Amino acid sequence: MSSIIVVGHKNPDNDAISAAVGYAYLKNELARRAGEEAVFEPVRLGPLPPETEWIMGERGIEQPRLIESVPEGAKVILVDHNEMLQSVDGLNTDDLVEVVDHHRLGGLTTAQPIRVNVKPVGSTAAIVAREFEIEGVELPESIAALLLGAMLTDTVIMKSPTTTDFDRDMIARTAKTLGVDPVEYGMDIFKCRSNPAELPxxxxxxxxxxxxxxxxxxxxxxxxxxxxxxxxxxxxxxxxxxxxxxxxxxxxxxxxxxxxxxxxxxxxxxxxxxxxxxxxxxxxxxxxxxxxxxxxxxxxxxxxxxxxxxxx
Ligand SMILES: [Mn+2]
Known part of the structure; x- marks a missing residue:
């Protein structure tokens, strides 16, 4: 079977990359459980944000492959976006199999019905973390750290008005799994971002x-x-x-x-x-x-x- 890429938006932020890595992990676990091939590959459309690089380094997570357009023959799962303007080059919507997102719907049309999991919540990472619970798949510490980081950056440590009770619940449960204080963890992540005085x-x-x-x-x-x-x-x-x-x-x-x-x-x-x-x-x-x-x-x-x- 050909591969299925899991891809966030162009110019990726922490949520776009973390959600892709987390969701690809979950889909591969579900495939194995069903005796099927683990064909899901997280990919990215740009450089890793500094905080993503930091968490991945700390937790020994392999960085997703950088791509410029849809690989030949691959099917596609979009995470953290659903607008063509923000999506991978060469995307044919007939190859779309799923969308996991928390943004407004931006005009996508498909030939076949696809699974769409869009919620008006603070991060895609929270939706992905919830899917682990729904499917009864154990969330490994490394993926938990990655998803928690993205829940905290996308909600600006729960200060953003996009933060819902769903986000607060998922952040509390994921932080508990890891044994960290979510606000302290969030501050550490924001501090490791590049110094704005020195950035090109x-x-x-x-x-x-x-x-x-x-x-x-x-x-x-x-x-x-x-x-x-x-x-x-x-x-x-x-x-x-x-x-x-x-x-x-x-x-x-x-x-x-x-x-x-x-x-x-x-x-x-x-x-x-x-x-x-x-x-x-x-x-x-x-x-x-x-x-x-x-x-x-x-x-x-x-x-x-x-x-x-x-x-x-
Ligand atoms: Mn997001």
Missing amino acids: IDKLVNADAKEFELKNGNKVYIGQFETVDLKAVLGREAEIREAIKALVAEKGYQFVLFFATDILAEGSQFICEGDTQFVSDVFGVNLNDGESAWMPGVLSRKKQVAAPILAA
């Missing part, structure tokens, strides 16, 4: 950024950098503006919105280039002519930033 500017701007399509068909790019050192990020505002201005020009985006999220102060600083009036109108702030804006309480790109932009 393109890494800072593109660390966690996604393309979206507006109702008018224009593409936009929204990037977030979560940090415990907001000052260091804002000290580089001029460089950030140059970089996102270049993206607007090169890629023809209607606008690029970059926001730095201070996970301690629980808010975000918005920096925008391109059609700044559009974004200013959506949020009722002034981002024109080099103005930036502090947005208290804004922690979630999905719920508090992308959603109002896409609804406009």
Whole structure:
């Protein structure tokens, strides 16, 4: 039987990679249990975020293979996304077999019915951890550490408004399995992220950024950098503006919105280039002519930033 890849979105974050590794592990265990071949392979579409690399190193987890397009003949499971724009190149939706996700549905159509497991919760990792429980498959410590890390980064240590009781339950149970305090574990993970003062500017701007399509068909790019050192990020505002201005020009985006999220102060600083009036109108702030804006309480790109932009 040909392989089935389990793949997160382009420009992967900790959740995209951890969910892929965790879900591929579960599917292989279920296949073995059924006397079938373990054909599920986790793959990734970009470099490992520093926190993912750290957890994988600590726990001796093999890094998923980097791919650029769907391997010949492979079937595909999407995790942590379901939009073609964010997905692996060369994806034919006839080869899709499953989706495990926590994002809005973004226009996917298939020829055959497929298994879709989408929940409005804080992370894909939490959905995957719950599947281990439902299927009665023991969660190994290494995978538990990986999934817990992703549950904590995606929910910004449960501070994000995307955090639900489902997330809090899964985080508490997984942390108990590992014998760690979830908040301390989360802080350790955020601290091991790269120092924003030293990161190359393109890494800072593109660390966690996604393309979206507006109702008018224009593409936009929204990037977030979560940090415990907001000052260091804002000290580089001029460089950030140059970089996102270049993206607007090169890629023809209607606008690029970059926001730095201070996970301690629980808010975000918005920096925008391109059609700044559009974004200013959506949020009722002034981002024109080099103005930036502090947005208290804004922690979630999905719920508090992308959603109002896409609804406009
Ligand atoms: Mn996610």
